[in-house]
Amino acid sequence: MRITVVGSHAWSIAPERGTVHLLVDLEGDDRAATSRSAAEVVDALGRDLHRLRQGSDAPLTWYSVGPLVTRSWRPWGPDGQPMAPRFGASANLKAKFRDFTAMAEATTRWAELDGVQVTHVEWALTDATRTATEAAALTRAVEEARGRALAIAQAAGWRDIEIQEVADPGLLAAELPGGGGPVPVASGAMRMSFKEDAGGGGGLAPEDVRGEAVVHARFEAHR
Secondary structure, eight states, rough: OEEEEEEEEEEEEEOEEEEEEEEEEEEEEHHHHHHHHHHHHHHHHHHHHHHHOTTTTEEEEEEEEOOOEEEEEOBOOOOOOOOOOOEEEEEEEEESSSSSHHHHHHHHHHHTTTTTEEEEEEEEEOHHHHHHHHHHHHHHHHHHHHHHHHHHHHHHHHEEEEHHHHHSSTEEEEEEETTEEEEEOOOOOOEEEEEOOOEEEOOOOOOOOEEEHHHHEEEEEEE
C-alpha cells in the first residue's frame, strides 16, 4: 500500500536586523531652492548614517543613499486657471540596524527633520540564522509527514512504512494508469515560505520573522 501525505512545520523567531526605510521629500515654488534644501537634508542623514556605521560593534551594519530625484508640475486653481509651477525633490535611504535601541533613537531624531518620513521598518534574520532555521523546519516537516503516514498505515493494519519520495515544488511523481512509470505533478511538494515583516515607522516594536516548511512525501507500507 502506498501512502501520500503532507508534513509541515511553522516557525516564528524574534528579528535580528531591522532595515529602516526613509523618504526625503520637499516641495516649493523655487526649483533651485527646493533641490538645495532636499540635498542638505540628504547630506545630513548621510553623515549621521556614516557615523553610526563606524566601529566593529557599530549599531548600523549597512546603509544606502539614493539619488536626488526632482519633479515639477503646475497646479490648477478652483476657477480652472493654471497656477504658478511647483517643484519637488526626493530621495530614498535605507539603514540596516543590529541594535534596535540605537535604531529607535535614530528614527526619532530623523523624523524631526523637515521633509523626512520614516516609511516602514523591515524586520529580518541574519543569513546564518535563517539557513539553520529553514533546515530545522524542513526536518520537522519530514518527521511530521512520516508520523502521519505511519499512523495511517497502522490504522489500516500495516506494521511499518518506508519512504519512497520527498519532492521539491512540482516534482512529486504520480503513477500513470495501467502500470506506467511515475510522472511529475505540479501539486504540493516541498515548500519553504519565508516572511520578513515590514511594519510602519511609528511603533518600531520588533515583529517576529515567520516562515513555514511544507513537504509532500510518499511512503510504502509493509506488513
